[in-house]
Amino acid sequence: MSELRADTITASDGTSPVTLTKQSAAKSWITSVDNGTSINDSFNVSSTADTATGRQKVAITNAFSSTTTISCTASSQNTTTLNGSGNFNRHGQAIRGDSASEIFLQSMSMSALADTNISQYHAHGDLA
């Protein structure tokens, strides 16, 4: 058993990204409330904005290297009442990189865009 204690790890050239064997870290994530008007917790997120019914934008602090390198997954629900309640009723959240520094979220109530109580996403890819 060996243990390395360090505060910062950088590639051997002192600047390049570190390669983690069999690991890939998420570069940004958030759990936001009331269609993005407030944030419960986040990582690499500078702000969120409620842009329209069922739509919000998340601004990223350290941008991705391009829009095509972003891979996102998300979930949303309209209530915190859980366990068989059937009240999630906000689904089908579509996501894309609106730019290298923004993620675009949509929440739907089956067939129409709808505001949501809780939105969550993760984004993976290469940062600039």
Added chain:
Amino acid sequence: MSEIKVDTLTGKTTANDITVTVGATATQSLEQGLAKVWSNFNGTSFAGRSSFNISTYSDNGSGDYTISMTNAFSNVDDVALSANSPEYNTTNVSPATCACNNSSASNIEIEVINISATKVDRSAMQIIGVGDLA
């Protein structure tokens, strides 16, 4: 090219705080970026295929699942989860969407709902979660 082989990484100043370079100049917390829980399970036969930090699966009825974690999150609000619900090894299936949330710091609730707003089982459930563990 250099390589360090080690079994455990621990922050020197704070145990869970290690900064890694992830872009040309961008740095981030290693701990914040790592997934803390994930699972691929069969929501029809209710068998786990592969998982990390999962202790048990509970079937609450059609399209309604609870997953219990081995090591819990520190706060139920400080968790970001996302889930997918495709059919396993099938290309032609009716659409269904998936939502999930933490019903407690150690339990994840997942519901799958089809276009008729009815909860349905799906054979290929996938969940991933990030945040701080207790």
